[in-house]
Amino acid sequence: MFSKAHYPDILMPEDLDLYLADGWFRWGQSIFTTSFLNFNSQFYRAVWLRVVLSDFNDDKTFKKLSKLNAPFRVEIQQASITSEKEALFQVYKKGITFKVSESLEALLFGTDKKRIYDTREVCIYDNDNDKLIACGFFDMGKDSAAGINSFYDHEYKKYSPGKFIIYSKMMYCKNLGLQYFYPGYFAPGYPAFDYKLDIGRSALEYLDTASEQWLHINTFDSVIGSVSEMREKLSNLVTHLNSVDVEARVLTYRYFDANLVADFNGYNLFDYPIFIYCLEFVPEIINPVIVYDFRDQHYHLIRNMSVGMADKIEDQSTEYSAHLMKPKQVIFSSDNPEIMANMIASAFRSNIKAES
Numbered sequence: 001m002f003s004k005a006h007y008p009d010i011l012m013p014e015d016l017d018l019y020l021a022d023g024w025f026r027w028g029q030s031i032f033t034t035s036f037l038n039f040n041s042q043f044y045r046a047v048w049l050r051v052v053l054s055d056f057n058d059d060k061t062f063k064k065l066s067k068l069n070a071p072f073r074v075e076i077q078q079a080s081i082t083s084e085k086e087a088l089f090q091v092y093k094k095g096i097t098f099k100v101s102e103s104l105e106a107l108l109f110g111t112d113k114k115r116i117y118d119t120r121e122v123c124i125y126d127n128d129n130d131k132l133i134a135c136g137f138f139d140m141g142k143d144s145a146a147g148i149n150s151f152y153d154h155e156y157k158k159y160s161p162g163k164f165i166i167y168s169k170m171m172y173c174k175n176l177g178l179q180y181f182y183p184g185y186f187a188p189g190y191p192a193f194d195y196k197l198d199i200g201r202s203a204l205e206y207l208d209t210a211s212e213q214w215l216h217i218n219t220f221d222s223v224i225g226s227v228s229e230m231r232e233k234l235s236n237l238v239t240h241l242n243s244v245d246v247e248a249r250v251l252t253y254r255y256f257d258a259n260l261v262a263d264f265n266g267y268n269l270f271d272y273p274i275f276i277y278c279l280e281f282v283p284e285i286i287n288p289v290i291v292y293d294f295r296d297q298h299y300h301l302i303r304n305m306s307v308g309m310a311d312k313i314e315d316q317s318t319e320y321s322a323h324l325m326k327p328k329q330v331i332f333s334s335d336n337p338e339i340m341a342n343m344i345a346s347a348f349r350s351n352i353k354a355e356s
Contacts, residue, residue, distance in 0.1 A: 036256060108148070
C-alpha cells in the first residue's frame, strides 16, 4: 500500500524509531505514511529523508547560521503550547504560500486528548526585547528524532531562522548520542520543501520505496518511482491497447489518499493516484483497472469492489470519482505492455466484463 495511518494509544520511543525508519510521520496524535501527495490538483512523490547524525558535523552552513544568529538566545526544552507561540504561528502563516494547520493545537494534538509523543521545542528569542522570533517542535524516540515543524517571524527572515532551528534540533540530538534525525519529506517538482535538501547534505539519506533501503541523497533519481514515470508507463500501455482496438484512457483517482482518513482506518483501500480505465463508463459498475507499480515494475489488472458511491457522478473523462474502491483481486500481471494489451484484447471484454 502507498498510504497508511495508525492510531496507537501508546507509542514507546523504540516504536517511534521503527516507524520513522519505515518512512512514517506524525499527524496530530496519530502517525502516517504516504508515497504520493496532491498540491493544487497536481500529484507529487513524497520522498522521506533522514540525516545520519554520526556523519553530520557543524558544516559551513551551520557555522554561518550560528554566527548570524549569535545575537539571539536559543532555548531547548520540553514542548508546550502558549498564546505567544500560537500568535507567532499565525504571523508565520500569513507569509507562506503552502497550507499548514489552522493552529499549533491542531497540528500537534488534533482532537485527541491523549499524548503519545515526547515532544521538545527550540525557541529563539531576540535579546534586545526578549521577543520570541522563531520556534520549532521535534519528537524524541530512543535512537532517533523527527522534526515536526518550524515557524518564525518573517521580519527576521534574513537570519534564516527556519534553517537555524532545524540545525539546532540536529545538533541537540547528535549531542545526546542519537543515530538519526528525520526532517520529513520533500516532493520533487514542488519547491516548498527543497530547503531540506541543503541541511546536512553530506549526511542526508532518502528512503527508496522500491528497495526499502535508505540511500545517500546524491544517488536520488527524480523519475524513478514518480507519478510521471507511472503516467509514462500507462500511456505506453494505452498506445498498445489502442493498437489492438481496445479503448483506454489514463485517469487520476480522487480518493487515492482515503486510507489516511480516520473513518476508513483498516479498510486497505485502493490507493494508486492514476490508472488505466477500459470499457465504457457505467456509474453503477466497477470495471477492473490497470495500474503500473514501480516497486515491482509490473502492470497489474485489478478488480475492485465499491466501498461507497459518490452522491453526484461528475465527468469521469480525466478523473475517476464515482466509487471509493477497495482491491479485491489481481487478475493478471506482466512487465511487458504488449503482453498485457494482447491479454486484455482477447479476454477483457468477454470474460471480465461478464464477471463485473
